[in-house]
Amino acid sequence: QSALTQPASVSGSPGQSITISCTGTSGDIGRFDLVSWYQYHPGKAPKLMIYEGSKRPSGVPNRFAGSKSGNTASLTISGLQAEDEADYYCCSYAGGSTVIFGGGTRLTVL
């Protein structure tokens, strides 16, 4: 079970849009519509931003959107704000009641 593949870093200016990719296999992302995304600020607990591919928990701004194509899931943040600067992790159900995380992406708001 190898970690899902994410870019190490992405950056964008306030107001812009960025997209973080998360690549898995036909056994996880490609097979199940069960990708979640987490925002992580060091020293704090991760925060669920997207679940089941594209659903937003209550309280998460609609600037955050999730999608999937084949074995790759994506998180798009539009109207980038300074407070969005954080690490982002994708996570997918991998069958057999197991779960797998991505390696994480550091988002820098310029």
Next chain:
Amino acid sequence: QVQLQESGPGLVKPSETLSLTCDVSDYSISSGYYWGWIRQPPGKGLEWIGSVFRTGSAFYNPSLKSRVTVSVDTSKNQFSLKFNSLTAADTAVYYCARDTGSPAGTYDSWGQGTPVTVSS
């Protein structure tokens, strides 16, 4: 609003066993959902360790399965992690969390995390 709180030793010697407990409040584990453990080694990403259902059925990361046991105690509304044969590579912040999927990796509530150092 469900709350989770990890507890356990902050320092463990190599080759020993780590025991962590997650106390759950404002939600009964007996009501359902899966309850998981996730860790983050220094400078690295999140790693799923395993999870348990209210019945005691547990599921593990294949790469850690031989060293890990996750269990649940519904009478105390808590679940636990036992991790044996520790090495320095197991140094990490350990989180407990609730998965509202079936399971699905939909961890909607997390503990604050407890740092664990493996060192002699």
